[in-house]
Amino acid sequence: MSNILFAASEVFPLIKTGGLADVAASLPRALTRVGQNVRIILPAYTPVMKAAADIELKKLKSFDVDGKLVTLWKTKLPETRVTVLLVDIPEFFERDGNPYCGSDGRDWPDNAQRFYWFAKVVRLVALNQAGLKWPVDIVHCNDWQTGLIPALLSRDSARPKTVFTIHNLAYCGVFPHQEFLDLNLPDEFWHYESLEFHNQICFMKGGLVYADHITSVSPTYTEEIQTPERGHGLDGLLRHRQEHLSGILNGIDVDEWNPATDKNLTKTYNRRTLDKKQINKKALQEQLGLVADPDVPLLGFIGRLVDQKGIELIITLLPLLIAKGYQIAVLGSGNRQYEKSLTALAQQHRENLSVTIGYNEALAHQIKAGIDIFLMPSLYEPCGLNQLYSLRYGTIPVVHAVGGLRDSVTDYSESEQGITANGFLFYSFTSEALLNAILRAARSYQDKTLWRKLQNNGMSLDLSWLHSAQQYLDLYNRVLGKPEESSQSIQTESALV
Ligand code: ADP
Numbered sequence: 001m002s003n004i005l006f007a008a009s010e011v012f013p014l015i016k017t018g019g020l021a022d023v024a025a026s027l028p029r030a031l032t033r034v035g036q037n038v039r040i041i042l043p044a045y046t047p048v049m050k051a052a053a054d055i056e057l058k059k060l061k062s063f064d065v066d067g068k069l070v071t072l073w074k075t076k077l078p079e080t081r082v083t084v085l086l087v088d089i090p091e092f093f094e095r096d097g098n099p100y101c102g103s104d105g106r107d108w109p110d111n112a113q114r115f116y117w118f119a120k121v122v123r124l125v126a127l128n129q130a131g132l133k134w135p136v137d138i139v140h141c142n143d144w145q146t147g148l149i150p151a152l153l154s155r156d157s158a159r160p161k162t163v164f165t166i167h168n169l170a171y172c173g174v175f176p177h178q179e180f181l182d183l184n185l186p187d188e189f190w191h192y193e194s195l196e197f198h199n200q201i202c203f204m205k206g207g208l209v210y211a212d213h214i215t216s217v218s219p220t221y222t223e224e225i226q227t228p229e230r231g232h233g234l235d236g237l238l239r240h241r242q243e244h245l246s247g248i249l250n251g252i253d254v255d256e257w258n259p260a261t262d263k264n265l266t267k268t269y270n271r272r273t274l275d276k277k278q279i280n281k282k283a284l285q286e287q288l289g290l291v292a293d294p295d296v297p298l299l300g301f302i303g304r305l306v307d308q309k310g311i312e313l314i315i316t317l318l319p320l321l322i323a324k325g326y327q328i329a330v331l332g333s334g335n336r337q338y339e340k341s342l343t344a345l346a347q348q349h350r351e352n353l354s355v356t357i358g359y360n361e362a363l364a365h366q367i368k369a370g371i372d373i374f375l376m377p378s379l380y381e382p383c384g385l386n387q388l389y390s391l392r393y394g395t396i397p398v399v400h401a402v403g404g405l406r407d408s409v410t411d412y413s414e415s416e417q418g419i420t421a422n423g424f425l426f427y428s429f430t431s432e433a434l435l436n437a438i439l440r441a442a443r444s445y446q447d448k449t450l451w452r453k454l455q456n457n458g459m460s461l462d463l464s465w466l467h468s469a470q471q472y473l474d475l476y477n478r479v480l481g482k483p484e485e486s487s488q489s490i491q492t493e494s495a496l497v
Contacts, residue, residue, distance in 0.1 A: 144173030164207030173203030218404035222247030251465035284370025305334030310377030
């Protein structure tokens, strides 16, 4: 058994802006189930402290770190035994709203300071110097907000091993040189082989340069980020660290996302009672003001309305899809221009198109259960969770063949007689290619036997975290120089299906 300190900037359900929060909750839970001793460490943002107060909140320690008073609190991940340590530095984390930006959508101006100080405290906990009497074997860091942790620890001789997971390389945490000076970081870090990146400081590089091992959240994305096209200027560094880089596909929380027990649904269902999915379709159509027609293909999109998600391809196609009589349900928020275009189209086509701007967890579940086809035309997708949730809900994904989408969806035409097929892929990032895939899906939808087969194939997959947790465990053991508990090689771990 190892002691694993899992550092993240968001954890569901305490605070969430995207898939990272889901992973930061599910992976520690799964690791606990396979016998590891895991503690999550998270900044004590105001909404987190409020949520924790309703669960369990215990003050552990208060101490001075270079003139700042830091308090460590302890709570639990709701409905689990997993401990969450909260790093409370009021001047940085006592703010309402989003962990990264204010209500105007702009990044907090002191983000470099905030996550530097978080890293400083995590380092002390990792070195067992925060008075917790808990020696750490592995510090598992996630994305740029935790990038300085491996960098700071690299200067300590007796330190735990570090693993750094890239959830999205596009967000690197890059700040002007002045921030580097203000943080008073050691001079040796100002070097192109260290944190310096085109005369700026890059927090992500702290993880990429100094972690004992780097992972990303799917095998295909791991390949993609080693190319100039998807490497965001860091592909050379990643190729250099190839021997310490591997891809492990995320799992999903199969309790949270279970159509057989989901309290958000009008009617729960499973593989054997798939007919009841129709009841959810009808309820969704009524709820969203769409015509309650059981036979019309109902398409859906849920996610951040940003370029990465390929939302412009969908917007381009909407008039055509509506003209074909299809229905579409969209839930998301993000880029104001996308929000406006979608809302305007929905006002013109109320019976076919529903657009909900905002974040709504319950509606996300209802859409997953009620729609027939889930659209995920992402330009790139490190792993993607929405296609995995769709597979579990008997909703057929239509996805761009990149990253984790490529690793989790098997196209009908590519699978021999559809034996393992569970969705539709398209290969070039154009609205024509997406349209083609949608039309193929809509044609298959008319063939009820084939459709049921695709649904069954998706619903039969083991998408649970246990499979991925086992791979992380093997990796930790390898990094620690312990014998592996499974014979599988992580480097060659292939797709889910
Ligand atoms: P990313 O992490 O890039 O945003 P993922 O597909 O990996 O994309 O994960 C997105 C997560 O956020 C999923 O759990 C998804 O259901 C959820 N989500 C995104 N936007 C919304 C929204 N507007 N309402 C509810 N859930 C949302």
